[in-house]
Amino acid sequence: MDNVFYPKYRWFVLAAMVIITASAMMSNTGAAPLVGEISKSFGTSLGETTAMSMLTFMLAALISTFLGGFLTDRIGFVRVWIIALPLTAIFSISMRFTTFTPIGYIVTRSLQGFSFGPICAVIATICAEWFKPGERTYVAAAQGVSIWLGLSSGLVYTPLMLNITGNWRIALSWSAAPLILGICLAVILLIGPKPPVAAHIVSVDTRANHKSDFRLAMATSAVFVMCILALLDTWYQQAFNDMAPGFYAVQPPVGIGLGPMGAGSKLMWAGYAAVLGTLAAPFVVERIFKGKPRMPLFIGCTLSAMLMFCMRYVTVNSGFILILLPVLLLFFSSFVNPTIFGFIAKYYPQSVAGRLGGIVHGLAVLGAVLGLGVGSTLLHVTGSYSLPMTVMSSVIFIGGVTVSFMKVPKVFRSSTLEADS
DSSP states (O other), X not given: OTTOOOOTTHHHHHHHHHHHHHHHHHHHHTTGGGHHHHHHXXXXXXXXXXXXXXXXXXXXXXXXXXXXXXXXXXXXXXXXXXXXXXXXXXXXXXHHHHOSSHHHHHHHHHHHHHHHHHHXXXXXXXXXXXXOGGGHHHHHXXXXXXXXXXXXXHHHHHHHHHHHHSOHHHHHHGGGXXXXXXXXXXXXXXXXXXXXXXXXXXXXXXXXXXXXXXXXXXXXXXXXXXXXXXXXXXXXXXXXXHHXXXXXXXXXXTSOOOHHHHHXXXXXXXXXXXXXXXXXXXXXXXXXXXXXXXXXXXXXXXXXXXXXXXXXXXXXXXXXXXXXXXXXXHHHHXXXXXXXHHHHHXXXXXXXXXXXXXXXXXXXXXXXXXXXXXXXXXXXHXXXXXXXXXXXXXXXXXXXXXXXXXXXXXXXXXXXSOOOO
């Protein structure tokens, strides 16, 4: 580990990863702000259109994310991008021609989701191949920021295209444009310098060793803790993003009655806080807690649980608390994902980083699906946000409790790695 030379070219790799991830996320979220137009076109309800637009995409992404992790370990993350990015662009362009019926729209969004899944699941491999152990949590945080940037950009980009073109199908097809830059960057990485820790050798002995490493990795308690954390944290954040705007906007007794504009002006700061939390996570873990993730993760999860429970009691007269609570709960919950992906890259062999990253990222996507489904169902059944908020609080608290079982995998630990005592 100490003898590996990490070239400055790795910072270009980091920049490419940020741009590629953000451009892919724009294809994910671009349909969300257009559901009103799509709903009118198909004669479907907003709920049905949202499910057609987002749930189908996420379910397809869930499947391909798991598969993408295994593919990454076989052919490398750059080749995964070379395959997935053009497919995502092609399916985005086809939105202009294949979405004149609900079935065509569902199939196309599913294909988009399937090609999208592996793009973001390669982060652990990127960290392990290109970056020093002490840099890996920071790089994982950079991907988290790029996801939020892509999400925010997608919510603005396709409505802008709709205003220009006047057609939601053409507007969605333009989500392929940012992917062109990502494809160009992936081609440059393919023909550029090779990573210092890459070991994609296809010999029988190497494959046998990689299978052995994977079995050893899956036998460590930390893998199960990371899977649980990824699922529960994304459940929490997805449920918040889906329900907080309605809770703030609709009239009492269901909501607090701020209206759509009032809700947006209060909640917009929470998105910025999520970016700051993602950036702060590696500094907190590496600098303040000396690379030991259990305590900052426990603090982040339990504070998020407490803050969500407090959300039940805010009113239209709560003043600055209406901004502060969402800001703090997304700030602290955003510690989780960059920390666990950095942990994979730091403490597990490069030969299994892709598979582990794919599994953990896939469970995060599953958490988003559960957050959307469970929260919406509870709201529909009870007609109140109180029970969904209690469930969200409980979910992230359980995540905090599981952190106590997160230990450095000694079976892989080299003399250069510190134990998380």
